[in-house]
Amino acid sequence: MDEYIVEVQDLVKRYANLTAVNGISFKVKKGEVFGLLGPNGAGKTTTLECLEGLRRPDGGTVRVGGIDPQTDVRKLRKLLGVQLQNSSMPDSIRPSEAMELICAWHRIPPRRDLLNMFGLDPQSRKQYREMSTGQKRRLHLALALACDPAVVILDEPTAGLDVQGRAQLHEAIRRLRHSGVTILMATHDMAEAETLCDRVAILVRGRIATIGTPAQITSAGLGETRIILRTQKNCLLPGRDIGGARFVRQEEDYGTWLCRDAAASVVALLQEVQRAGDTVEDLRVERPSLEERFLELVERDAS
Known part of the structure; x- marks a missing residue:
C-alpha cells in the first residue's frame, strides 16, 4: 500500500457564519505533487493554513507525517516548508542575511547552496526592496527548503511572475519532486496544475467537487x-x-x-x-x- 504523508479527514473550518471548508478529505502520497484548485473563496488557502498549523480546524483531523499541526509544532517545523501566498521581508535585508536568519531559527548552518540553486548569489549586496518579483519568489522558496523538509506547501507560487520567472519556478518544483519531496500547491493557473501535478482536487464552496489525475478529471467531463x-x-x-x-x-x-x-x-x-x-x-x-x-x-x- 502506498504510504501517505499528508492526511486530511472531514476537515471543517468556519469563520463566524461562513463555512470556508466543509468536510473535505484527501490523502497525499510521499513524493507526490498534489494541487488544490478552485475559485477565490473555495477554501484552498484555509486548508493549507490548517496543515501549516496557522488555523485550528473546527472539525475533522489533519496530519502531516503523522503529526498534528496544532499539538506538535516543533516536530512540524522540521518536517514542513512553507511558501505563503503573501509574504514579505524587511526592505533592507539581503538574501544571505535572510538565509542566515532562517537557518539560525532552525539551528542549522546557513544554506548558501540553496541561494546558488535558485540563482541568488550569496555574495550579492542587493537588498530585498531591490529584488524583482521572481527573485523574491525564489528567495522565499529557498528559505522554505532550508531545513530539508519532507513536505513543502506552495500557495500561488508563480502569481505575478513573468514567463521566465514562472519557468524557473516550475523547474525548481520538478527538481524537488525528483528528489522525493512531497509538494502541496494551490494555484489558479490551470495549465500549471496540469503540467506539474500528479493529482489535483478541485474545491468549490468549501467542498471537493472532484479529485484525481488531470487526465482522469478531464476525461470525466462533458467536454469532447x-x-x-x-x-x-x-x-x-x-x-x-x-x-x-x-x-x-x-x-x-x-x-x-x-x-x-x-x-x-x-x-x-x-x-x-x-x-x-x-x-x-x-x-x-x-x-x-x-x-x-x-x-x-x-x-x-x-x-
Missing part, C-alpha cells in the same frame, strides 16, 4: 476531444460528420471535428482519407483541458 486534420488534397473539406466525429469548423485548409471516442473517430477519418487517395499532412488530437473541466464544475455549482 478535438481532432484537427489537414490533408494534401483537402479531401475532407468542406467538412462533414464522419463516423463518430462531428464536424464543427474549417480554418483555411484545416478541418476540426469533435468526438467522444477519439480512437474510433481518428480511425474513421483516416480511412476516409485513404479511400480518397489523399495524404495526411497534419493531425492533432486535443483532449479537453483542465481549465475547461474546472469551468464546467464551477458553472454547474452556480446553476
Whole structure:
C-alpha cells in the first residue's frame, strides 16, 4: 500500500457564519505533487493554513507525517516548508542575511547552496526592496527548503511572475519532486496544475467537487476531444460528420471535428482519407483541458 504523508479527514473550518471548508478529505502520497484548485473563496488557502498549523480546524483531523499541526509544532517545523501566498521581508535585508536568519531559527548552518540553486548569489549586496518579483519568489522558496523538509506547501507560487520567472519556478518544483519531496500547491493557473501535478482536487464552496489525475478529471467531463486534420488534397473539406466525429469548423485548409471516442473517430477519418487517395499532412488530437473541466464544475455549482 502506498504510504501517505499528508492526511486530511472531514476537515471543517468556519469563520463566524461562513463555512470556508466543509468536510473535505484527501490523502497525499510521499513524493507526490498534489494541487488544490478552485475559485477565490473555495477554501484552498484555509486548508493549507490548517496543515501549516496557522488555523485550528473546527472539525475533522489533519496530519502531516503523522503529526498534528496544532499539538506538535516543533516536530512540524522540521518536517514542513512553507511558501505563503503573501509574504514579505524587511526592505533592507539581503538574501544571505535572510538565509542566515532562517537557518539560525532552525539551528542549522546557513544554506548558501540553496541561494546558488535558485540563482541568488550569496555574495550579492542587493537588498530585498531591490529584488524583482521572481527573485523574491525564489528567495522565499529557498528559505522554505532550508531545513530539508519532507513536505513543502506552495500557495500561488508563480502569481505575478513573468514567463521566465514562472519557468524557473516550475523547474525548481520538478527538481524537488525528483528528489522525493512531497509538494502541496494551490494555484489558479490551470495549465500549471496540469503540467506539474500528479493529482489535483478541485474545491468549490468549501467542498471537493472532484479529485484525481488531470487526465482522469478531464476525461470525466462533458467536454469532447478535438481532432484537427489537414490533408494534401483537402479531401475532407468542406467538412462533414464522419463516423463518430462531428464536424464543427474549417480554418483555411484545416478541418476540426469533435468526438467522444477519439480512437474510433481518428480511425474513421483516416480511412476516409485513404479511400480518397489523399495524404495526411497534419493531425492533432486535443483532449479537453483542465481549465475547461474546472469551468464546467464551477458553472454547474452556480446553476
